Amino acid sequence: NAGVTQTPKFRVLKTGQSMTLLCAQDMNHEYMYWYRQDPGMGLRLIHYSVGEGTTAKGEVPDGYNVSRLKKQNFLLGLESAAPSQTSVYFCASSPPLRQGTEAFFGQGTRLTVV
Amino acid sequence: GDSVTQMEGPVTLSEEACLTINCTYTATGYPSLFWYVQYPGEGLQLLLKATKADDKGSNKGFEATYRKETTSFHLEKGSVQVSDSAVYFCALMYNAGNMLTFGGGTRLMVKP
Numbered sequence A: 001n002a003g004v005t006q007t008p009k010f011r012v013l014k015t016g017q018s019m020t021l022l023c024a025q026d027m028n029h030e031y032m033y034w035y036r037q038d039p040g041m042g043l044r045l046i047h048y049s050v051g052e053g054t055t056a057k058g059e060v061p062d063g064y065n066v067s068r069l070k071k072q073n074f075l076l077g078l079e080s081a082a083p084s085q086t087s088v089y090f091c092a093s094s095p096p097l098r099q100g101t102e103a104f105f106g107q108g109t110r111l112t113v114v
Numbered sequence B: 001g002d003s004v005t006q007m008e009g010p011v012t013l014s015e016e017a018c019l020t021i022n023c024t025y026t027a028t029g030y031p032s033l034f035w036y037v038q039y040p041g042e043g044l045q046l047l048l049k050a051t052k053a054d055d056k057g058s059n060k061g062f063e064a065t066y067r068k069e070t071t072s073f074h075l076e077k078g079s080v081q082v083s084d085s086a087v088y089f090c091a092l093m094y095n096a097g098n099m100l101t102f103g104g105g106t107r108l109m110v111k112p
Helices: none
Strands: A003-005 A010-013 A019-025 A031-038 A042-049 A066-067 A073-078 A087-094 A111-112 B002-004 B013-015 B019-021 B022-026 B032-038 B046-048 B056-059 B062-063 B076-077 B086-093 B100-102 B106-111
Touching: A003 A087, A003 B100, A019 A031, A019 A087, A019 A111, A031 A073, A042 A066, A042 A073, A042 B100, A073 A087, B002 B086, B002 B100, B013 B019, B019 B106, B022 B032, B032 B062, B046 B062
Parallel strands: A010 A111, B013 B106
Antiparallel strands: A003 A019, A019 A073, A031 A042, A031 A087, A066 A073, A087 A111, B002 B022, B019 B076, B032 B046, B032 B086, B046 B056, B056 B062, B062 B076, B086 B100, B086 B106
16 A cells, blocks of 8 residues: 655755655556645645656756656656755656546655755 | 635634635636645645535535635535644646646644
8 A cells, every 4th residue: 555655754965965856656647746845835846747758847846857767756856955945845646637636645755955 | 827825824723613724716717626634744635626616525524615706615624623633735736737736735733
């Protein structure tokens, strides 16, 4: 019953360091997403993918890159971390979006950039 | 662009009190509407949804009705429990679209 699994769960980075967040889903979903959650701002979409080998920008893509080399994995990279990227990051997956399609979320990664 | 506006929290209630969390949206078409809930330390999970005007979504004693005329999808529960303490997110999605658009979230705290 894994669903959507995010790695790591917590991380502290120094400004300028790089890191990759890994998202894995075992539901054979076509669509995958990365969101960031900031107080009072809800969830904002960073990047998403509608299938293996495809990615697209969301609402707040600057400073992030993504890759979807395998259908079950969606990686989020920070090349040079900044304090403004301190946030909680959520990965989600879903079937192709139709009327009322449900998205499934991971437990989140809390990232602090100092 | 599309947007979702929720009442700001936190909302603090005593057990068995009535709950209403307001949600209004701005959209050019006819989206599907959702309420997601985030319990402490967990990811979001779907609470209920409605896909067309006048539909009522319900789950775990919570209800919300898709009101096209007022562009609203308010979340209601007649009697809250301590276990309902969580953050609640209203969201919209277009059919065959590529993303969910979320409101800012409303934290609910229920005291015994």
